Amino acid sequence: MPELSVVITVMNEEDNIQPLLTAVASALDGINYEIILVDDGSMDATKKRILQYADEKTILVELRRNYGQSTAMTAGIDHSRGTYIALLDGDLQNDPTDIPPMLALMKKEEWDVVAGNRANRKDGMLLRKIPSKIANALIRRMTGVYIKDYGCTLKIFKREIAEDLGLYGELHRFIPVLAKLQGANITQVDVKHHHRKFGKSKYGINRTFKVMSDLVLMVFMRKYMQKPMHLFGTLGFISVGIGIIINLYLLIIKIMGQDIWGKPLMILGLILLLGGIQLITIGILAEVNVRTYYESQNKKTYQVRNVYQSKQPIKPVLGITV
Numbered sequence: 001m002p003e004l005s006v007v008i009t010v011m012n013e014e015d016n017i018q019p020l021l022t023a024v025a026s027a028l029d030g031i032n033y034e035i036i037l038v039d040d041g042s043m044d045a046t047k048k049r050i051l052q053y054a055d056e057k058t059i060l061v062e063l064r065r066n067y068g069q070s071t072a073m074t075a076g077i078d079h080s081r082g083t084y085i086a087l088l089d090g091d092l093q094n095d096p097t098d099i100p101p102m103l104a105l106m107k108k109e110e111w112d113v114v115a116g117n118r119a120n121r122k123d124g125m126l127l128r129k130i131p132s133k134i135a136n137a138l139i140r141r142m143t144g145v146y147i148k149d150y151g152c153t154l155k156i157f158k159r160e161i162a163e164d165l166g167l168y169g170e171l172h173r174f175i176p177v178l179a180k181l182q183g184a185n186i187t188q189v190d191v192k193h194h195h196r197k198f199g200k201s202k203y204g205i206n207r208t209f210k211v212m213s214d215l216v217l218m219v220f221m222r223k224y225m226q227k228p229m230h231l232f233g234t235l236g237f238i239s240v241g242i243g244i245i246i247n248l249y250l251l252i253i254k255i256m257g258q259d260i261w262g263k264p265l266m267i268l269g270l271i272l273l274l275g276g277i278q279l280i281t282i283g284i285l286a287e288v289n290v291r292t293y294y295e296s297q298n299k300k301t302y303q304v305r306n307v308y309q310s311k312q313p314i315k316p317v318l319g320i321t322v
Helices: 014-027 046-053 069-078 096-109 125-143 159-163 171-181 207-224 228-255 264-295
Strands: 004-010 033-039 058-063 084-089 113-118 155-158 186-191 304-309 312-314
Touching: 004 014, 004 069, 004 096, 014 046, 014 096, 033 046, 033 069, 046 058, 058 069, 069 171, 084 096, 084 159, 096 113, 096 155, 096 186, 113 171, 125 171, 125 207, 155 159, 171 186, 171 207, 207 228, 228 264
Parallel strands: 004 033, 004 084, 033 058, 113 186
Antiparallel strands: 058 304, 084 155, 113 155, 304 312
16 A cells, blocks of 8 residues: 555646656655546546556546546545545646655654645736735634645645545635644645646636635534534524514504504514524524434545556546536
């Protein structure tokens, strides 16, 4: 069994495959490793290049279509065998030479996760760096997980942490938060970052909205995933309480002979009362769903077309599309 599995997700990166595999092999010389390349629905010659330059340490996981980076990472982790798992971008902007010292630090100080921080980031200021800084600060503030660079793919995990990350949708940006939910000890080190030489970036300014949407989910998971009734129930009882007070006040002035029909305060009182009951009901349903989540069957979120090891097809780990 290899000591280290390097999971690399690629989509339309045909020109990066040869230098990527060469760089990883050179950087990890002396380490017992394997490379898991996940082809996330490439439309160019990426698969052909991987099979052309792969060696006996390379496994290609070919997905049936483009599922997104988070799901592709999950597929790579599922097909890995290493005691430690490293995540690496396939665009050559991460540097594989950072992996050995990160792995040594993990083993020496017994960290569960060692995350990279792009100290001298080689990206555009307006569309990449500034939005990233704002997003990182917001995520740190709202989740309480203080990582400098959430956007850096380069990370190393102990296997038990990586296997239970639960990467769905676009949650790869929140991997440190997901790891922290498991009680992982996380540290961060500065890593090198390079300009993209080949191909086009898959990220744009529109990802800001995805990050904001996922951040709401992360805050919920961080604070209330195992106790959703504490959120919905608290809000519900506050709403019901205010609604009852308003309605009692209106009842008193009605008894005193004043007309209350159609008053905005009466409408507000009814909305708060009914809304509070709904929030409490949602909390109960959420509690039921949480138990279903933790006790349900372990199903995959992807489908694999083929898996190749040493350029030969092997039996894939089948998944179910959701």
